[in-house]
Amino acid sequence: MKEAITKYLRYLKVERNASPHTITSYENDLTQFLEFCAQYFDSSDSEVDLQAVERLTIRLWLGELSEEGMAKSSIARKVAAVRSFFKYSFKRGMVEQNPAHLLIVPKKDQPLPKTVNSEDLSRMMELAPGDNPQSAQDRAILELFYSTGIRLSELVSLDIDEVNFDLKQVKVMGKGAKQRIVPLGSSSVTALKRHLQTRKELYGTRTDRDARSALFLAAHGQRIYPRAVQRLVNDYLTRASEVTQKSPHVLRHSFATHLLDRGADIRVIKELLGHSNLASTQVYTHTSVERLKNVYELAHPRAKS
Structure with missing residues (x-):
């Protein structure tokens, strides 16, 4: 076996x-x-x-x-x-019968995605003013996460030439080696341009050919890795928000939920997130319904007895 x-x-x-x-x-x-x-x-x-x-x-x-x-x-x-x-x-003929053929998958619990409100996100961005190379890169990473909703794995694999400033878009390699084009907001474009002006100052002892093409760099000049980004996002969210989960995925959830709250078509959000089916995206509709209920209970005079 x-x-x-x-x-x-x-x-x-x-x-x-x-x-x-x-x-x-x-x-x-x-x-x-x-x-x-x-x-x-x-x-x-x-x-x-x-x-x-x-x-x-x-x-x-x-x-x-x-x-x-x-x-x-x-x-x-x-x-x-x-x-x-x-x-x-x-x-492959390794077993004569498949013992897992009709195995029942237990129904998953479906907790609603955690999100960060727009005020806390603005506060988070201000914590990285971009006045030095490291701060400029931090700001670019945070802006890119919230502007595009890309996954952590997708961000760390980005190369410089995959960002198109003329068209304001980025080419992302998603799950299953599927490429997609995601538009960039003006804030993320500004942050990325500022980062690229000082990016070479982040070169170090581990800067190799791969790192020279990478969009973001770690402490010793190599391509940035997932754990470094997780620590970065956790640090900024801890200082800017009281949200219980402080991960890059929370920024992805916030991206999708805020788009949906403002009337974006869920099918468009599906494409932006790189989901293979609509069911994965529909979890965000539940988040929006919960927000509507909260607003209703706070605002309507007869919502509570």
């Missing part, structure tokens, strides 16, 4: 062009399942027989995860990983 998992992960990377995040998540999930199977069959990881795994084996594992208090969303992801793995194994 261990060898089959290795082949499956290589298949995800080479043939399916899955994102590094997806591959890492599936690897962790399948490794955890393998460890359960080794204990269940009383064998070592490398000796677990793939053919011996039955639907009951998988259900017992999922039951154990549920008893440990794991969130339904996490369990659902693990189910997806196991189903995909056994589908691959069955098609």
Whole structure:
């Protein structure tokens, strides 16, 4: 089974062009399942027989995860990983029957996306006036997140030549290697231009060919990496807002929700976010309804008895 998992992960990377995040998540999930199977069959990881795994084996594992208090969303992801793995194994002739074929995915909890109001976002931008190279880059990153709604992985992979100032747009490489064009607001254009004027001053000991083409740079001059951006956003949101979640994804949520609140077509928002289906975007309609309810309860004289 261990060898089959290795082949499956290589298949995800080479043939399916899955994102590094997806591959890492599936690897962790399948490794955890393998460890359960080794204990269940009383064998070592490398000796677990793939053919011996039955639907009951998988259900017992999922039951154990549920008893440990794991969130339904996490369990659902693990189910997806196991189903995909056994589908691959069955098609490649590694198993005679697919034990995960009719495995039921637990219904996920759907918490509403956390957002930051426009006043706090304006305050956050003012905390990075752009009066030095680092501050200019910080401001450009924050403005770009809120102006475009792009994902963290998409921002760190951006190159300078993917920004078109004449057309005020940026070319983004999304999930599944799908490219899309996203318009830039005037504030983000101004911030990006200011950043590029002093960007070379951020070069350092790790500045290589890749870094010279990168739009944003980390502390030692290499291409910026996700953790550095997460820390940056967390720091600015902590100082500017009381929102409980302080991540780049909160800025993405805010981008989509504010567009919807101001009358943007949800199908347009879907394209801007790079969602493959409309269902992923519709969560923001619930956020807007909740906002309407809050305003109604505060403003209408007979909203509360």
